[in-house]
Amino acid sequence: MPIIINKNIDQKVFWCLWKIEETEEELLVKTFEDETSFEHIKNKHNRLQTIASRVALKGLLDSLQIKYKGILKDEIGKPQLIDVGMSCSISHSKNYALVAVSKNSDNDAIGCDVEKIQARINRLLFRIATNDEIAFADANEVKGTKIWCIKEASYKAFGKLNIEYKSQIITHFKDNEPNQVIIKDVSENQNCYQLQFEQVEDTLLCFAFN
Incomplete structure (x- = not known):
């Protein structure tokens, strides 16, 4: 099906x-990339999710009147748009693909996650x-999935290896709701991210951005 939600946060x-x-x-006919671009992904469902995320990313950029030329991944797998001065993040879960882009071109500007709401979390x-x-x-x-x-x-936004979730990614609350994350790296430098959430049926979306 086509895009089911297309939104922005503070423009x-x-x-x-x-x-x-x-x-x-x-899905392949909806993106200019051919099937050889995805041959390295052996798991069929993972490959389907990956192709869907590319289609979603192309659709999002089309809506912004920006030509999608594909993505590259850095040494830790963080996606980077080709020839577009924006940062991006990709997530998928079950039968959803979520993509986000930020006008902030810094590589640590945006991270997104999509998860099915589950009590087991x-x-x-x-x-x-x-x-x-x-x-x-x-x-x-719902709250447990939100923390997850x-x-x-936040980890995807920060984009560096060897970050410990419990001790280095710390949620801050306002009016008993999470609204900000502080990440401390090994040098004690701090990165601050604002948080935004959406719930679609039994699925939760989270965005961490600066």
């Missing part, structure tokens, strides 16, 4: 959610969440 961050209902062949939070974050989740499946998404989106 700086633009994002698109695509619900994957097409076959691989149907709360059982795993102790591995990645601070006591304050676990207290916020309070065994609630925050960690993933």
